Amino acid sequence: MTPAGWLAAYLGAVVAVGFVHSPAALAALFACALAAAGRPRWRLLRRALVAVLAFNLAVSAGYAAVALWRGDFAADYLLLVNLRVLLLVFLGFWFVARVNVLAAFAFSPTLTLLATLAVVQAQHFARLARDFRLAFVSRNPAPARLADRARHASAQAATLLDKSVAGAAETALAMRSRGGFDD
Amino acid sequence: MHIPDGFLSPQTYLPAYALAAGAWAWAARGLRARLDEELVPRLAAMTALAYGLGLVMVPVPGGTSGHALGVAMLALLFGPRLAFLAYSLVLVLQSLLFGAGGITALPVNALAMGLAGAFAAVAVHRALRGINETAAVALAAWVSVVVSAALVALVLGAQPLVAQRADGTPLFFPFGFSIVLPAVLLPHLAIGVGEALLTVAVWRFARRRRWRAAA
Amino acid sequence: MIELENVAFAWPDAPPAFADLTLTIGQGEKVVLLGANGCGKSTLLKLLDGLVAPTAGAYRYAGEAVTPAALKARGRGRRFRAEVALLFQHPEAMLFNPTVFDEVAYTPRRLGLADAEERARRWLAALDLAALADKAPFTLSGGEKQKVALAAVLAVEPRLLLLDEPSASLDPRTAGWLVDLLQDGPATVIVSTHNLSLAAELGERCLILGENRRLIYDGPVEAALADLDLLERANLAHRHRHRHGGHAHAHAHRHDWESS
Numbered sequence: 001m002t003p004a005g006w007l008a009a010y011l012g013a014v015v016a017v018g019f020v021h022s023p024a025a026l027a028a029l030f031a032c033a034l035a036a037a038g039r040p041r042w043r044l045l046r047r048a049l050v051a052v053l054a055f056n057l058a059v060s061a062g063y064a065a066v067a068l069w070r071g072d073f074a075a076d077y078l079l080l081v082n083l084r085v086l087l088l089v090f091l092g093f094w095f096v097a098r099v100n101v102l103a104a105f106a107f108s109p110t111l112t113l114l115a116t117l118a119v120v121q122a123q124h125f126a127r128l129a130r131d132f133r134l135a136f137v138s139r140n141p142a143p144a145r146l147a148d149r150a151r152h153a154s155a156q157a158a159t160l161l162d163k164s165v166a167g168a169a170e171t172a173l174a175m176r177s178r179g180g181f182d183d
Numbered sequence: 184m185h186i187p188d189g190f191l192s193p194q195t196y197l198p199a200y201a202l203a204a205g206a207w208a209w210a211a212r213g214l215r216a217r218l219d220e221e222l223v224p225r226l227a228a229m230t231a232l233a234y235g236l237g238l239v240m241v242p243v244p245g246g247t248s249g250h251a252l253g254v255a256m257l258a259l260l261f262g263p264r265l266a267f268l269a270y271s272l273v274l275v276l277q278s279l280l281f282g283a284g285g286i287t288a289l290p291v292n293a294l295a296m297g298l299a300g301a302f303a304a305v306a307v308h309r310a311l312r313g314i315n316e317t318a319a320v321a322l323a324a325w326v327s328v329v330v331s332a333a334l335v336a337l338v339l340g341a342q343p344l345v346a347q348r349a350d351g352t353p354l355f356f357p358f359g360f361s362i363v364l365p366a367v368l369l370p371h372l373a374i375g376v377g378e379a380l381l382t383v384a385v386w387r388f389a390r391r392r393r394w395r396a397a398a
Numbered sequence: 399m400i401e402l403e404n405v406a407f408a409w410p411d412a413p414p415a416f417a418d419l420t421l422t423i424g425q426g427e428k429v430v431l432l433g434a435n436g437c438g439k440s441t442l443l444k445l446l447d448g449l450v451a452p453t454a455g456a457y458r459y460a461g462e463a464v465t466p467a468a469l470k471a472r473g474r475g476r477r478f479r480a481e482v483a484l485l486f487q488h489p490e491a492m493l494f495n496p497t498v499f500d501e502v503a504y505t506p507r508r509l510g511l512a513d514a515e516e517r518a519r520r521w522l523a524a525l526d527l528a529a530l531a532d533k534a535p536f537t538l539s540g541g542e543k544q545k546v547a548l549a550a551v552l553a554v555e556p557r558l559l560l561l562d563e564p565s566a567s568l569d570p571r572t573a574g575w576l577v578d579l580l581q582d583g584p585a586t587v588i589v590s591t592h593n594l595s596l597a598a599e600l601g602e603r604c605l606i607l608g609e610n611r612r613l614i615y616d617g618p619v620e621a622a623l624a625d626l627d628l629l630e631r632a633n634l635a636h637r638h639r640h641r642h643g644g645h646a647h648a649h650a651h652r653h654d655w656e657s658s
């Protein structure tokens with residue numbers, strides 16, 4: 001199957017799962033997905049669990065508290081919603097691990113180019129943001145004050161802005177020099 | 184406001200996708216003719232920027248930090264259309280490439296934060312800049328955070344109304360407006376203050392650098 | 399002073415940056431850390447600065463285990479930050495204060511040192527930055543930013559100084575001044591670089607991280623720099639052909655290049 005085909009299959013599966021309201025059926029679908037995912041299944045499952053843990057715990061605990069107080073608690077619902085969230089997030093991670101997503105955008109060359117350029121810069125920015133954070137820790141012998149944190153955050157934002165403006169100009173020149181858009 | 188897949192009903196996100204598709208087409212209209220070596224890198228850089236700004240921790244009084252939106256900053260500096268497109272692309276990349284962020288929440292987030300947030304910021308700024316530039320920028324950022332949060336909270340809070348079993352048990356997100364609105368809005372009133380301070384600082388920086396502000 | 403025991407580290411969702419590092423560094427040693435780009439030099443320095451925790455093994459500084467969690471203990475983190483300073487590879491990551499002077503005085507002030515201002519003035523003068531004291535750091539050129547970041551680190555007057563590619567954008571005069579300063583000072587110094595001629599001037603002892611993400615050499619600098627096979631294995635030297643009047647032959651070369 002082509003990457004674009006996988007993308008369509010993934011999107012179809014996501015919508016279909018949204019219409020299944022039986023925990024038993026969702027569990028069966030989950031078992032199928034786990035079986036089909038092959039060797040990386042447990043790694044993917046662990047990542048999916050970690051990704052949804054905070055939000056789902058908060059919502060589940062909140063629901064349990066409110067529903068018990070109101071007297072309409074349904075364990076069935078908790079099972080349903082947690083299973084569905086986990087299944088959908090698992091499908092997402094599986095799709096991302098299985099398919100080169102940039103290739104799935106191949107139906108639009110402009111979108112592919114745009115996404116590739118953006119991803120390269122986004123990764124660069126992520127590294128830069130990490131360095132900023134670590135340098136701040138390194139230079140602070142005690143927890144920093146609010147004013148320092150504010151100044152640090154705005155210096156970081158300004159550096160990112162500066163770099164993206166410069167980066168855009170630089171990429172434009174590089175593309176022109178390599179004959180991009182010369183139709 | 185990271186909503187995992189599975190909490191929004193298809194009855195919500197399918198129409199939201201239709202609406203977002205219209206908005207994307209509108210925002211890209213006119214840009215399409217200029218999709219050249221000038222605009223593609225600019226949009227890509229802005230997308231990366233929107234992503235990077237999301238990694239900057241907003242200082243909030245009390246010590247905890249929430250995540251920056253950065254949409255107001257992008258909208259004031261580069262215009263709401265470009266901000267909306269860049270922010271939408273970030274959401275696409277986050278959900279499809281980095282595996283972070285739901286594909287079903289995407290249109291809601293794009294419309295609430297990217298579109299409504301950007302236009303709220305620009306509208307407030309235009310209305311108030313004649314009075315006091317700094318206050319206009321700060322208020323624009325604060326309003327854009329609060330408007331985005333309120334819209335997302337409304338969509339979440341509507342879930343029990345949109346889809347539930349015959350016996351009244353929810354099928355998707357379980358809480359109604361009375362719980363979601365205060366739970367989401369109250370923290371964002373404070374996050375909005377952090378965002379406002381940050382936006383003012385960066386706005387001044389951009390002015391010193393003589394970047395062309397959005398008309 | 400520094401003990402690493404089978405230390406490994408990997409960023410989340412990434413292959414290991416390095417593994418199986420075991421070494422000790424004594425008080426006052428001047429160590430050069432060599433390795434090709436992407437061999438984990440910067441990451442190792444961040445680990446030594448207590449910014450990331452080893453994913454396996456143990457790191458002890460002055461006999462005490464160092465991890466970000468251990469440094470949260472009150473007093474402990476303060477003491478560690480007063481004794482250990484890291485110059486980041488990209489100086490932008492360190493600059494966020496309104497003026498160059500505030501930038502250099504930042505950590506000494508946070509440490510509550512009575513002579514914080516005096517220290518800032520002294521190190522600004524030492525690095526020829528006095529004229530820039532009132533400027534905003536982000537308006538400076540790349541080389542000036544690097545010098546400001548360096549002054550900010552030196553003003554801590556640490557016992558352990560970690561420098562990540564300090565010569566990348568330093569002018570030759572400042573680089574020479576830095577070499578003298580480091581050699582004459584009492585501080586333990588660990589400098590990462592892939593500039594071999596700087597390595598020769600700077601350190602006595604040399605650590606080489608190989609492309610297999612392990613320590614492939616630990617010994618005197620001179621011996622390492624004379625061993626072209628070793629340098630070639632570490633991707634610090636390369637082999638290419640020469641022509642001399644119609645005769646072609648191939649041999650390994652050291653190259654003293656820089657990159658950011």
